Amino acid sequence: xxxxxxxxxxxxxxxxxxxxxxxxxxxxxxxxxxxxxxxxxxxxxxxxxxxxxxxxxxxxxxxxxxxxxxxxxxxxxxxxxxxxxxxxxxxxxxxxxxxxxxxxxxxxxxxxxxxxxxxxxxxxxxxxxxxxxxxxxxxxxxxxxxxxxxxxxxxxxxxxxxxxxxxxxxxxxxxxxxxxxxxxxxxxxxxxxxxxxxxxxxxxxxxxxxxxxxxxxxxxxxxxxxxxxxxxxxxxxxxxxxxxxxxxxxxxxxxxxxxxxxxxxxxxxxxxxxxxxxxxxxxxx
Numbered sequence: 001x002x003x004x005x006x007x008x009x010x011x012x013x014x015x016x017x018x019x020x021x022x023x024x025x026x027x028x029x030x031x032x033x034x035x036x037x038x039x040x041x042x043x044x045x046x047x048x049x050x051x052x053x054x055x056x057x058x059x060x061x062x063x064x065x066x067x068x069x070x071x072x073x074x075x076x077x078x079x080x081x082x083x084x085x086x087x088x089x090x091x092x093x094x095x096x097x098x099x100x101x102x103x104x105x106x107x108x109x110x111x112x113x114x115x116x117x118x119x120x121x122x123x124x125x126x127x128x129x130x131x132x133x134x135x136x137x138x139x140x141x142x143x144x145x146x147x148x149x150x151x152x153x154x155x156x157x158x159x160x161x162x163x164x165x166x167x168x169x170x171x172x173x174x175x176x177x178x179x180x181x182x183x184x185x186x187x188x189x190x191x192x193x194x195x196x197x198x199x200x201x202x203x204x205x206x207x208x209x210x211x212x213x214x215x216x217x218x219x220x221x222x223x224x225x226x227x228x229x230x231x232x233x234x235x236x237x238x239x240x241x242x243x244x245x246x247x248x249x250x251x252x253x254x255x256x257x258x259x260x261x262x263x264x265x266x267x268x269x270x271x272x273x274x275x276x277x278x279x280x281x282x283x284x285x
Contacts, residue, residue, distance in 0.1 A: 019049060019058040029067040044084055045070065077102070112235055132240060134226050134247040139260075139281065140182045141222040142204040147215045148188065151197045154234045157185075158267050161201065164215075171210040178204030184281070186258035192241055194234060225260070225281040226253065233273045237261070240280045248282055257283035 026033045039045040040057070045066060047057035066087070073083045076099060085091050147164060151157050168175065183203035187193060208217045226248055230240035241259065248255060265277040 022057040025059040132228050132243045134228050137227050138222045142178045144202045144204045144220050145215050146202045146218050148200050153195045167212050175209045176206045184260040184262040190258050223283050225283050228280045230278045244280050244282050253284040256285045
């Protein structure tokens, strides 16, 4: 480093500490002068020394480390108030854990969007449809208990449904599932959604019994449906819906009710999402 450059950078000494004018500190820290003045104003990063005669601000080498921390926290998505707490050692563990949870959720959403983009780029819908087959069948008839639920997504669904089953069993110890076993959901309003779900859950049982709040019993008639099996993630169910409806239209059938999702294999008995099996049932005439 040349003498001229040293003099430009280490422009002042106070108590044996190298001091940088705000312009030089701005260059070294890759931070605009406007931002440094703002940080001074809110108390996030105050100059080590301010000349009382001319108002010049001076910063130290140690403060370069602090501004680097501030930049790092900003890159992680923390706001100014959160950065102040992190710098001051306030509520650090909770803030980091909260941001970790947010980033995981953002990653999931990005993966879903990336999957959709890749699908659109591949333009292989017809090939994807070759993984599906449609058959016509009749659903079981019987008495079913049913409950409407508003859920954030399938993750909450996997907690809510077993909890409802336990509740029903406690109220009705002698109640048994129908034979064959049959439970399903319909999306209220007919719109498929994997987030902010508004669903009606049904499970056929051998007889009516006691019912907790929000649960009622209904008699279900057998109905004619187009059945399509989907193996894999629930986030990809939209493709099974598209195939089922396209097949229905192509073969001259009319949809007469909400589409049903019948869960055969899932998180309760299969470790891998790739092995989850869901039946899409389209009521027709």
